[in-house]
Amino acid sequence: MSVDISTKITVKKASTSKISEVDFDNLPFGQVTTDHMFVCDYKDGKWQQPQVVPYQNISLDPSAKIFHYGQSIFEGMKAYKDNEDQIWLFRPLDNQKRINISAKRLSMPEFPEDYFMEGLKTLLKVESNWIPKTPGSSMYIRPFVLATGNGFHASPADEYKFVIACSPSGAYFGGEVKVLIEQNYSRSANGGVGFAKAGGNYAGQFYPTQLAKAKGYQQVIWTDDNTHEYIEEAGAMNVFVRIGDTLLTCPTSDRILDGITRKSIIAIAEEEGIPVEIRKISVKELVEASNNGTLKEMFGAGTAAVVSPIAGFGFQDKDYDLPTIENSYAVRFKKRITDIQYNRAEDPFGWRYQVK
Numbered sequence: 252m253s254v255d256i257s258t259k260i261t262v263k264k265a266s267t268s269k270i271s272e273v274d275f276d277n278l279p280f281g282q283v284t285t286d287h288m289f290v291c292d293y294k295d296g297k298w299q300q301p302q303v304v305p306y307q308n309i310s311l312d313p314s315a316k317i318f319h320y321g322q323s324i325f326e327g328m329k330a331y332k333d334n335e336d337q338i339w340l341f342r343p344l345d346n347q348k349r350i351n352i353s354a355k356r357l358s359m360p361e362f363p364e365d366y367f368m369e370g371l372k373t374l375l376k377v378e379s380n381w382i383p384k385t386p387g388s389s390m391y392i393r394p395f396v397l398a399t400g401n402g403f404h405a406s407p408a409d410e411y412k413f414v415i416a417c418s419p420s421g422a423y424f425g426g427e428v429k430v431l432i433e434q435n436y437s438r439s440a441n442g443g444v445g446f447a448k449a450g451g452n453y454a455g456q457f458y459p460t461q462l463a464k465a466k467g468y469q470q471v472i473w474t475d476d477n478t479h480e481y482i483e484e485a486g487a488m489n490v491f492v493r494i495g496d497t498l499l500t501c502p503t504s505d506r507i508l509d510g511i512t513r514k515s516i517i518a519i520a521e522e523e524g525i526p527v528e529i530r531k532i533s534v535k536e537l538v539e540a541s542n543n544g545t546l547k548e549m550f551g552a553g554t555a556a557v558v559s560p561i562a563g564f565g566f567q568d569k570d571y572d573l574p575t576i577e578n579s580y581a582v583r584f585k586k587r588i589t590d591i592q593y594n595r596a597e598d599p600f601g602w603r604y605q606v607k
């Protein structure tokens with residue numbers, strides 16, 4: 252798509268600010284929203300004037316396709332403030348590319364790269380005071396696209412809205428996570444939309460996750476839809492396993508989201524000389540490794556928590572506890588990544604991106 256780069260983003264400032272009502276020392280995750288949002292509408296076959304406007308409700312016709320056919324995609328990213336009040340993003344172009352991969356799969360129009368990056372930067376500069384500085388906190392950023400076009404006919408909408416909303420957030424504490432290896436339900440299937448950050452993927456996860464919670468687990472480990480023999484993701488995170496000192500994760504596919512945290516962990520592990528294997532991981536192998544004491548760690552990886560250590564897993568009515576170990580990979584990768592994100596350490600990978 253050709254874009255007129257001279258298109259200036261219009262900024263309409265809110266007349267009042269909610270910021271004085273916010274307790275920045277006790278921020279929840281993803282609950283507080285800021286004063287402004289970025290919006291850009293798609294109609295007549297093209298993206299219209301991009302704008303930063305006061306944070307507000309979105310009003311839609313009841314026949315809008317989003318309500319019926321679920322054309323909805325999103326991204327999750329964060330902005331970080333360092334000690335000098337400089338603002339940083341982490342690999343933002345990967346999010347920009349990925350939202351368009353999702354868009355294509357859901358028959359939605361792609362959003363131009365410079366609109367995405369300029370929109371994001373303009374919004375973050377307007378909301379700069381909202382980016383929290385308390386340790387572990389950050390500005391969670393939610394870009395999303397929804398089908399606003401009308402009509403009950405089951406076909407792609409002709410109008411869409413691209414939005415970026417922000418939420419100053421405290422550290423994401425999942426607590427001790429016990430997971431259930433899912434043997435009935437599937438998150439995604441061959442040829443499906445599992446690789447896309449499509450809204451419906453998450454709606455479909457809630458019920459099996461509730462069932463797991465009722466059994467005393469906090470999260471589900473998704474297995475392949477065909478055999479349920481191979482692990483694929485941990486809830487809405489990619490999954491890693493440490494057997495002996497080898498780090499294992501399964502290859503991405505059309506069933507698995509290609510996580511930015513996942514690929515960052517793989518790059519760090521390789522740089523640090525940790526043996527990495529990207530291959531299918533069977534539940535049988537996990538059970539055997541647990542029984543013979545070589546299963547040292549399991550953790551989820553994603554933007555919100557960075558890494559989320561798993562304390563144990565349930566499989567076929569049996570629980571397998573993971574040991575508490577020193578020199579955990581989970582802790583090590585989390586520190587490496589967050590030190591880069593908050594500009595506390597060198598970034599040999601070129602992942603950090605300054606907003607200025």
Ligand SMILES: *Cc1c(COP(=O)(O)O)cnc(C)c1O
Pocket residue numbers: 327448484486487488489508509510511512513552553554555
């Ligand atoms: C977003 C997401 C991830 C993690 O991706 P990141 O880019 O690391 O945040 C993993 N799995 C699923 C299903 C996701 O939606």
